[in-house]
Amino acid sequence: MNYDRPQELLKPVKRRFITLTFVVALALELLPLPQGSNRWLPDFVALLILYWSVNQPRRIGIGMAFGIGLLADVVSTSMFGQHALAYSVGAYLILLRQQQLVMFNLGQQTLVILVLMMLIQLLMAVARWSVGASLPGLGYFLPALIGALLWPLLTKLMLLPYRSERH
Secondary structure (H helix, E strand, O other), X not given: OOOOOHHXXXXXXXXXXXXXXXXXXXXXXXXXXXXXXXXXXXXXHHHHHHHHHHHOOXXXXXXXXXXXXXXXXXXXXXXXXXXXXHHHHHHHHHHHOHHXXXXXXXXXXXXXXXXXXXXXXXXXXXXXXXXXXXXOOHHHHHHHHXXXXXXXXXHHHHOHHHHHHHO
């Protein structure tokens, strides 16, 4: 199976599978990780919102991104609304050019995802800054870079159910 073929990404996906991916991503937020691991761990929920907005835009849009963002705020015990705002903006920007993005190869998509992941991180930092938190350093954007580097792997993992159906 060629993972760069856009036709493979446009097949319908069961809602249960989409829901399961978000449950797993939100559960990752609850894992007790060693101190400092959040400096490099990407925002898996944001990655999934971007992924599903590109590949299933009728199922995951701005409203769903907002709702999932509110859940992420509750799960991560962060400022209420920061994830919702950032995820909604990310989904909106994806949906503006979704038809073009599905035609991009994985390398081109990775660059777009890098910019969007950095924008999501920036929006969350500005939201926290607006209520008195200090602005983070450049190391704050390392998870966005790692998330973008994981984009091709995420895409291939999400295509595994397609692969098992065909054989």
